Amino acid sequence: MATGGYGNVFFLSTNAMGCNVTAAWKAHRNGAYFANPCYTQIHPTCIPVTGDYQSKLTLMSESLRNDGRVWVPKAKGDNRRPQDIPDEERDYYLERKYPSFGNLAPRDIASRAAKEVCDEGRGVGASGLAVYLDFADAINRLGKDVVEARYGNLFDMYKHITNENPYEVPMRIYPAVHYTMGGLWVDYNLMTSVPGLYATGECNFSDHGANRLGASALMQGLADGYFVLPYTIGNYLADEIFTKAIPTDHPAFVEAEKKAEERYTKLLSIQGTRTVDDFHKVLGRIIWDYCGMARTAEGLTKARQMVRELREEFWKDVKVTGGMHEFNVDLDKANRVADFLELGELMIVDALNRNESCGGHFRVEYQDEGEAKRDDENYAYVAAWEFTGLEGDPVLHKEELKFENIKLAVRSYK
Amino acid sequence: MKFNLKIWRQKNANAPGKLVDYKIDNVSEDMSLLEMMDVLNEDLVRKNEEPVAFDHDCREGICGMCSMYINGRAHGPVKASTTCQLYMRNFTDGETITIEPFRAAAFPVIRDLAVTRSAFDRIIAKGGFVSVSTGKAQDANNLPVPKEDADKAMDAAACIGCGACAAACPNASAMLFVSAKVAHLSLLPQGQVERKERALAMINQMDEEGFGSCTNIGACEAECPKEISLENIARLNREYIYATVAK
Ligand code: SF4
Ligand code: FES
Numbered sequence: 001m002a003t004g005g006y007g008n009v010f011f012l013s014t015n016a017m018g019c020n021v022t023a024a025w026k027a028h029r030n031g032a033y034f035a036n037p038c039y040t041q042i043h044p045t046c047i048p049v050t051g052d053y054q055s056k057l058t059l060m061s062e063s064l065r066n067d068g069r070v071w072v073p074k075a076k077g078d079n080r081r082p083q084d085i086p087d088e089e090r091d092y093y094l095e096r097k098y099p100s101f102g103n104l105a106p107r108d109i110a111s112r113a114a115k116e117v118c119d120e121g122r123g124v125g126a127s128g129l130a131v132y133l134d135f136a137d138a139i140n141r142l143g144k145d146v147v148e149a150r151y152g153n154l155f156d157m158y159k160h161i162t163n164e165n166p167y168e169v170p171m172r173i174y175p176a177v178h179y180t181m182g183g184l185w186v187d188y189n190l191m192t193s194v195p196g197l198y199a200t201g202e203c204n205f206s207d208h209g210a211n212r213l214g215a216s217a218l219m220q221g222l223a224d225g226y227f228v229l230p231y232t233i234g235n236y237l238a239d240e241i242f243t244k245a246i247p248t249d250h251p252a253f254v255e256a257e258k259k260a261e262e263r264y265t266k267l268l269s270i271q272g273t274r275t276v277d278d279f280h281k282v283l284g285r286i287i288w289d290y291c292g293m294a295r296t297a298e299g300l301t302k303a304r305q306m307v308r309e310l311r312e313e314f315w316k317d318v319k320v321t322g323g324m325h326e327f328n329v330d331l332d333k334a335n336r337v338a339d340f341l342e343l344g345e346l347m348i349v350d351a352l353n354r355n356e357s358c359g360g361h362f363r364v365e366y367q368d369e370g371e372a373k374r375d376d377e378n379y380a381y382v383a384a385w386e387f388t389g390l391e392g393d394p395v396l397h398k399e400e401l402k403f404e405n406i407k408l409a410v411r412s413y414k
Numbered sequence: 415m416k417f418n419l420k421i422w423r424q425k426n427a428n429a430p431g432k433l434v435d436y437k438i439d440n441v442s443e444d445m446s447l448l449e450m451m452d453v454l455n456e457d458l459v460r461k462n463e464e465p466v467a468f469d470h471d472c473r474e475g476i477c478g479m480c481s482m483y484i485n486g487r488a489h490g491p492v493k494a495s496t497t498c499q500l501y502m503r504n505f506t507d508g509e510t511i512t513i514e515p516f517r518a519a520a521f522p523v524i525r526d527l528a529v530t531r532s533a534f535d536r537i538i539a540k541g542g543f544v545s546v547s548t549g550k551a552q553d554a555n556n557l558p559v560p561k562e563d564a565d566k567a568m569d570a571a572a573c574i575g576c577g578a579c580a581a582a583c584p585n586a587s588a589m590l591f592v593s594a595k596v597a598h599l600s601l602l603p604q605g606q607v608e609r610k611e612r613a614l615a616m617i618n619q620m621d622e623e624g625f626g627s628c629t630n631i632g633a634c635e636a637e638c639p640k641e642i643s644l645e646n647i648a649r650l651n652r653e654y655i656y657a658t659v660a661k
Contacts, residue, residue, distance in 0.1 A: 016471040016472040016473070016477060017470060017471055017472075017473060018471045018479075050442070050444040051442055051444065051445070053442065053445055053449045053450075053452065053453055054449070055446070055448065055449050055452055055473060056473045056474075058474050160495070160499060160501075161499075161501070162444075163443075163444075163501075163503060275456055275459045275460065276459075277452070277456060278456075319459060319460075319462075321458075321459055321462065321463070321464045321465065322464050326425075326426065326525070327426065327467060327524050327525040327528065329465060329467050330459060330464070330465055
């Protein structure tokens with residue numbers, strides 16, 4: 001399987017609209033462990049939401065933080081135009097908090113810091129959910145030409161989307177879901193816990209841990225597809241070389257088809273009152289609020305209940321138009337959202353289980369003055385969950401993380 | 415903003431289709447055209463009508479899935495932009511917007527505005543790839559690529575395979591697409607292994623799919639969201655001759 005990540009569980013993300021968890025989730029329901037589902041990356045430099053019709057978020061390349069300075073007004077509710085706010089009334093909060101890394105602080109830290117200042121009421125733009133990324137200093141220092149040569153295409157894209165000229169007014173950015181580090185558990189050969197099922201790329205959990213750094217998704221694509229899989233999958237296939245093609249009247253096929261048909265029939269028969277997107281947006285909001293940039297045991301416990309209720313509601317009140325044996329976009333979406341409604345709960349369960357903060361997983365209870373506090377003694381493991389039905393709790397399998405050549409240490413960006 | 419929409423509705427590939435009128439108001443100028451379609455579809459579903467099927471995926475101009483013909487132009491009125499990159503501020507309040515699928519014999523309509531462009535995939539399968547043996551990576555300096563070639567290859571590689579070129583062409587020719595793919599690969603050292611067969615194989619497949627031939631009209635270049643240049647077609651012709659001679 002090379003079926004990508006599950007970021008669209010949040011409804012809004014930088015993923016393409018068609019990205020979904022269905023293949024990985026079906027594998028999980030059929031025995032593949034799902035590892036570290038709560039590790040999701042919220043990328044700091046995206047174009048902010050403009051309205052509730054918003055369908056996706058666009059990433060502004062991270063490279064912009066090389067020359068752009070991130071700031072918000074020092075005072076709450078200061079709604080002067082950015083160019084009218086003098087330097088001493090601006091809070092360049094990344095430079096202030098992380099003097100050695102400044103605007104280049106890692107993604108999880110930069111995202112959390114943006115959320116913090118917006119939560120304090122110092123966010124900018126109509127929604128108050130944005131911070132400035134300002135190029136005025138870079139333009140003064142390097143000249144407009146140099147800035148244009150470096151970032152011209154990104155500036156054009158920004159202008160095209162927002163109708164604002166970033167050469168003249170600072171960009172507005174806000175964090176958005178970008179990548180999911182969790183995924184199907186795999187061994188060193190990239191095989192899941194289902195013998196013969198291999199998972200590569202974002203749909204597996206390997207390589208990134210709790211945090212993903214710049215370009216490492218590309219690295220994983222290359223590593224999995226180019227350097228690992230070609231050398232490992234052959235070992236499995238070698239034993240299967242005499243197995244004939246399995247006919248589609250095999251009982252497993254018949255059973256799978258029957259299940260799919262039952263599910264579609266059910267979805268089409270509900271004829272409720274709420275659209276699929278309506279459920280998806282509510283789900284996304286729950287996950288974003290409680291299992292997003294900052295998580296608490298209390299919030300997660302509440303959210304788990306909310307997701308369960310929403311899922312129940314979905315199967316009672318969703319409205320899907322059209323028929324089964326036709327090109328039916330509505331049915332397709334419903335089918336995806338039904339899976340997200342199950343995955344969302346597992347993300348919450350995982351986040352609740354992990355009583356520490358690390359990388360993209362920040363539990364408010366576990367911090368040192370705003371910095372993530374890991375608990376290596378108790379949580380240096382991969383949490384691989386086994387599906388046992390939707391009623392009870394999934395079963396946790398721990399894969400210990402052993403570090404032989406490096407010593408675990410706390411990173412500091414101060 | 416308010417708009418009158420005329421949208422092509424067609425139940426499936428064999429059913430007849432027609433333009434259907436819709437009215438939509440409370441449209442924000444910051445909405446993308448596809449977001450306006452989402453809003454329309456939500457309304458239709460609530461009214462128990464079937465939503466308009468349309469192609470889309472990345473919604474940021476990089477995947478090549480979106481494909482509408484808007485007010486008589488592939489990817490609408492804005493230059494160098496895909497359908498998904500159109501914003502309602504690019505239209506005038508109160509305007510009538512006509513939205514049709516891409517039309518070319520080789521792109522059959524699946525439903526409403528969704529068309530199948532598998533013909534392009536089959537063309538790619540004939541030569542839009544490079545063979546590389548794995549193993550120890552080459553030292554990068556072993557294979558110097560002149561900057562000019564790298565830039566041209568990069569420009570050609572910007573093609574997202576959307577099919578606007580074929581849809582805009584009166585002959586429904588796919589030459590711009592094929593030329594971009596051939597130019598991209600034949601300019602780089604990695605593309606030399608299949609170079610002799612590539613142009614022949616891809617052009618043969620293009621003909622088999624039922625795309626028309628190129629008569630230098632240039633509608634493709636004008637409508638291409640990635641500004642792929644006609645120069646690539648000249649290069650493709652050279653590659654074709656080279657391949658024929660070398661064979
Ligand atoms: S050449 Fe341009 S119009 Fe044709 S497929 Fe490529 S990007 Fe689309
Ligand atoms: S949806 Fe990907 S290019 Fe338009």
